[in-house]
Amino acid sequence: MKRILKEPLLHFLLLGAGLFLAYSLLPKDRRSAESGNIVITQGQIENLALGFTKTWSRPPSSEELEGLVNDRVREEVYFREAIAMGLDKDDTVIRRRLRQKMEFMSEDIATLAEPTDADLNAYFQAHADSFRVPPQFTFRQVYLNPEKHGTNLAHDAAQLLAQLNQSGSDADLATLGDAFLLDQPFTAMPASEVAKLFGEKFAAQLAELPPGPWQGPVRSGYGAHLVLVSERTEARLPTLAEVREPLRQAWSEARRLELNESFYQKLLEHYTVTVESPSAEKNKKLAKSK
Secondary structure, three states, X not given: OHHHHOOHHHHHHHHHXXXXXHHHHOOHHHHOOOOOOOOOOHHHHHHHHHHHHHHHOOOOOHHHHHHHHHHHHHHHHHHHHHHHOOOOOOOHHHHHHHHHHHHHHHHHHHOOOOOOHHHHHHHHHHOHHHHOEOOEEEEEEEEEOHHHHHHHHHHHXXXXXXXXXXXXXXXXHHHOOOOOOOOOOEEEEEHHHHHHHXXXXXXXXXXXXXXXXXXXXXXXXXXXXXXXXXEEEOOXXXXXXXXXXXXXXXXXXXXHHHHXXXXXXXXXXXXXXXXXXXXXXXHHHHHHHO
């Protein structure tokens, strides 16, 4: 059944049937400009009442409902007269709205099909880089403010580095180095986030540091840092189960775009499109002036 629902031919048949059904359900007065009858059906009245209830969290009174119906009649009168006067022609807002409605129809068809595991796996393999888990780092740092240390920065960093490696994990980082804006430790932080906080150069240098001892100084946009990397996870491709939901959403969006384009191309087959070039138009004007 799922296979059948995914067939493009079925989608086009359903779209065609939907268009035909929508047209056939229109009131005759809507299809004929000569008709002067306006019928407000019970179903339309119920929809008006439902819309009022959703907005105001209570049903409309009889007077309010009568007002809604009168406004619906006014809208219909203005709509028909505007169409009769051709006010819908060359109106950008109306054209865009009608285009949206046509696209919504094809999108509704796209939601009928749910991807199989084979569909998801094929999409996953074709777009693996979009789902790849980036490198992650768990690290601590001690900051050295270049303005505070001046020309002694390298010397002070070397002394502090020796002290940190001697103290090991017992070092009280709150009493070492200079005040820093960012909290720590930084746990399982993706490389992209490291780059956002510290800069691309810092992230690149961090990727080269092996886990274990204190190392540095490592430069960032803030200044100099002594860094201890306690854990580093290399970039990897997740399993299908790990990314099933975002993968399904991505597949559905790609399918929606594909069906919209296919639907448009089918409609386009009924038209001959001519795009006049500016040069050709200019040549015509020159010919007339001679």
